[in-house]
Amino acid sequence: MxxxxxxxxxxxxxxxxxxxxxxxxxxxxxxxxxxxxxxxxxxxxxxxxxMFPLNAIDVDIASGTTWVQAGATFGQLYYQIAKKSNVHAFPAGVCFSLGTGGHFSGGGYGNLMRKYGLSVDNIIDAKLVNAMGDILDRRSMGEDLFWAIRGGGGASFGVIVAWKIKLVPVPPQVTVFRVKKSVAQDATDVAYKWQLVAPKLDKNIFIRVQPDVVNGTVIVSFIGEFLGTIERLVPLVNKAFPELALLPTPQEPPTIYAKSKSDYVKTPIPKEAMKKIWDLMIKVNNTRMQWNPYGGVMEEISASATPFPHRAGNLFLIQYRVFWTEDSAMVTNRFIKDSRSFYEFMAPYVSSSPR
Missing domain, CATH: 3.30.43.10 (Uridine Diphospho-n-acetylenolpyruvylglucosamine Reductase, domain 2)
Structure with missing residues (x-):
């Protein structure tokens, strides 16, 4: 290979x-x-x-179209669209790491499908390299092949290097919600009704059902997205699907502040010290640690092989983080102080160089 x-x-x-x-x-x-x-x-x-290096994206708001190369991810595509407009979108998946090339080739469904169809319903041109090595666009490949690559598996017919997509209009404000129901809260009845109601709702509403096992029981989440304001959404859903009992509780996107530091550990931390660390974490409360193991090839590479010298001799890397949501100098200073105190507390158990 x-x-x-x-x-x-x-x-x-x-x-x-x-x-x-x-x-x-x-x-x-x-x-x-x-x-x-x-x-x-x-x-x-x-x-x-x-195809990942081929990730160029050319957004043209004036024409409402975008050329996107097949190596681009949807995180990259959505970001480039959002940079130029907050009233344009593209109907596709919700995973930002998802590649556009394979998603489009397979059809491409997402939260906007009830309003605008699949991704392939909004593709208007493509560039494909065929088995002879020729580059074809929609006109030169013909409508039969252009039809086939939009949902028939693009790799079956050649290598698609770029797609031209049609952007769709969205309102400047959308509303999302999540309602959880346990089996004891009639989740089965509500999920059954969802089957009857969801396909007939206003096409601006998309409600996904997600059952999960939590603590030995099934929790069913009803996850929704609405192209519009909360004031319009609540009466629509409560009329057709009152079991969800939506309430107008607007929320601002959460802002999280954090302070992070790191250390290297060369000798194992004793169990008694670990217990003290756990106690301090509980006391500080909003704190987190990540222990990332070294060893393997990291033990084999010389400290002078690259400008990054932290190789052999380290058991693991510790990352500390405290985080908070309040936007005030007093709260910020308190958590910064907690971060520094935690860092100093760890001094006996970590490397002194670097520190």
């Missing part, structure tokens, strides 16, 4: 041509957001064509 990271369309062309001559299969990776890992497996010799 070999991995090719394409940095230009010509790299894609050459990869296909060479693979054809060598009689090896090409497996295409866009974002790699694939539960089965199909980009990395094959029954025959293959090469992975990784």
């Amino acid at each position: 070999a991995i090719i990271t394409a940095k230009s369309e010509s790299h894609v062309q050459v990869t296909i041509q060479c693979a054809k001559v060598a009689h090896i299969q090409v497996r295409i990776r866009s974002g790699g957001h694939d539960y089965e890992g199909l980009s990395y497996v094959s029954d025959v010799p293959f090469v992975v064509l990784d």
